[in-house]
Amino acid sequence: MSNCNRKILVAGAAGQVGTELVPALRRRYGPENVIAAAHRTLPEESFRKAGPFVTLDATDEDALRGLVRAYDIGAIYHLATLLSADGERDPERAWHVNLGSLKNVLDLGVEFEMSQVFWPSSIAVFGPTTPLVHTPQRTVLEPTTMYGVTKVAGENLCHYYWARYGLDVRGLRYPGLVSYEAFSGGGTTDYSVEIFTAAVTRGHYTCFVDASTVLPLMYMDDAIRATMELMAADSSRITVRTSYNVSAVSFTAGELAAAVADRVNGFTCDFEPDFRQAIADSWPDSMDDSVAREDWGWKPEYDLSALVETMLNGVREKLARR
Ligand SMILES: NC(=O)c1ccc[n+]([C@@H]2O[C@H](COP(=O)([O-])OP(=O)(O)OC[C@H]3O[C@@H](n4cnc5c(N)ncnc54)[C@H](O)[C@@H]3O)[C@@H](O)[C@H]2O)c1
Numbered sequence: 001m002s003n004c005n006r007k008i009l010v011a012g013a014a015g016q017v018g019t020e021l022v023p024a025l026r027r028r029y030g031p032e033n034v035i036a037a038a039h040r041t042l043p044e045e046s047f048r049k050a051g052p053f054v055t056l057d058a059t060d061e062d063a064l065r066g067l068v069r070a071y072d073i074g075a076i077y078h079l080a081t082l083l084s085a086d087g088e089r090d091p092e093r094a095w096h097v098n099l100g101s102l103k104n105v106l107d108l109g110v111e112f113e114m115s116q117v118f119w120p121s122s123i124a125v126f127g128p129t130t131p132l133v134h135t136p137q138r139t140v141l142e143p144t145t146m147y148g149v150t151k152v153a154g155e156n157l158c159h160y161y162w163a164r165y166g167l168d169v170r171g172l173r174y175p176g177l178v179s180y181e182a183f184s185g186g187g188t189t190d191y192s193v194e195i196f197t198a199a200v201t202r203g204h205y206t207c208f209v210d211a212s213t214v215l216p217l218m219y220m221d222d223a224i225r226a227t228m229e230l231m232a233a234d235s236s237r238i239t240v241r242t243s244y245n246v247s248a249v250s251f252t253a254g255e256l257a258a259a260v261a262d263r264v265n266g267f268t269c270d271f272e273p274d275f276r277q278a279i280a281d282s283w284p285d286s287m288d289d290s291v292a293r294e295d296w297g298w299k300p301e302y303d304l305s306a307l308v309e310t311m312l313n314g315v316r317e318k319l320a321r322r
Contacts, residue, residue, distance in 0.1 A: 005072075006075070007072055007073055008075045008076070008077065009071065009076045010037060010076075010079065011058045011077070011078050013036035013038050014041045015184050016177060017177065017224075018038075018077075018182075019181050020182075021077060025077070031050060031052075034052070035071050036053050037056035037058075039080065041184060052071070058080040059101050064104050065108055074115050075114055075115050075117065078117065082094040082147065083186040084186075086186035086187075094146045099150050102119060102158075106167065109169070114167070115168060117158075117161075117169045118169075118231055119170075119243075120174050120227075120243075121155050121171050121172065122148070123173055123174070123283050123287065124147050124151050124279075125143055125152050125173060126282070127140070127141070135284040145279055151243075155243045159241040170238060171243035172243060172244050174218065174246065175287065176188070176192055176216065176218070177217075178220065178307055179314075180315045188279045191207045195260055196311045199264045203266050204268050206271075207271045207272070210253065210271045213280050214250055214285040214286075215283060215285070216250045216283075216285070217248065217249055218246070218248035219311075221302065226246050226300075230296055233296035237295050238296070239295055240295070244295070244298075246292050246298055247289040247300065249307065250285055260308060260312070263308065
């Protein structure tokens with residue numbers, strides 16, 4: 001946050017990422033300097049009371065402009081989205097929410113001369129024509145989902161606003177994110193989160209992709225750290241204005257189930273692929289994130305074993321809190 005008297009807005013703050021990014025930003029910049037804006041899903045009371053909290057439909061440009069004015073917003077972390085599986089259920093709405101809200105954020109970023117905008121992209125930008133192993137930073141982007149289409153268009157829009165207006169927009173192609181604090185569902189990597197709660201509460205999980213499905217995944221702490229490090233990097237180091245590949249771990253759904261079974265007595269998992277299998281099959285197995293490593297020093301910390309251990313402890317602790 002270079003113009004540090006102005007405040008940060010997090011739009012889509014009550015989702016899986018926002019629930020953990022907002023506290024991280026508040027720890028760094030002070031609770032009163034980070035405005036959390038949720039849409040229809042209301043977060044827990046402790047989250048709502050930890051700093052300024054508002055509701056916002058980010059597709060409503062006037063409402064967004066009103067907020068930017070009222071709080072003197074100088075940077076936006078724009079997380080509002082419809083994820084991949086929900087996007088296939090309602091492609092029209094995915095287009096409207098994902099790109100309509102991004103356009104509003106970028107326009108207001110220029111209008112109010114904001115110092116920074118963060119917008120996450122996804123491995124969903126890739127498709128079956130992309131090299132699926134060690135997918136390069138710059139490669140074919142022909143996604144088969146509406147979510148992926150909005151991410152490709154969004155990446156290009158971000159690049160355009162940087163090149164045309166000098167807006168400091170930065171982005172990461174998050175892999176599937178694994179976390180236990182908040183989980184809204186609607187994505188294709190949901191199995192990698194659902195399996196932990198199912199293991200602890202029922203001892204059984206029915207996975208909606210087959211056991212051999214490999215996807216790049218990342219524990220949330222790594223994703224939050226990647227976000228904070230990217231945004232703190234000197235602008236001269238940022239060579240990618242579409243969105244950076246960032247990678248952590250890749251494993252099959254079967255390996256994940258086995259790692260959970262090693263730690264939860266009697267846990268069983270069966271595999272019944274649904275429509276999300278085709279989406280998973282069109283995404284990479286692993287990503288080459290060497291550009292992020294070179295530009296701003298990206299390095300993941302969680303491997304499969306640390307991820308599984310942390311998730312099981314976190315899910316148990318969260319259930320005990322209730
Ligand atoms: N979770 C993942 O595995 C993952 C992977 C890759 C990329 N991403 C990206 O990270 C970002 C955050 O994703 P997430 O996992 O937190 O998603 P999420 O679905 O958990 O949260 C998104 C939030 O956006 C809100 N929202 C929906 N429509 C809105 C609107 N019109 N105005 C304002 N808010 C609205 C929803 O209420 C929800 O709380 C998104 O850009 C997503 O594409 C996430």
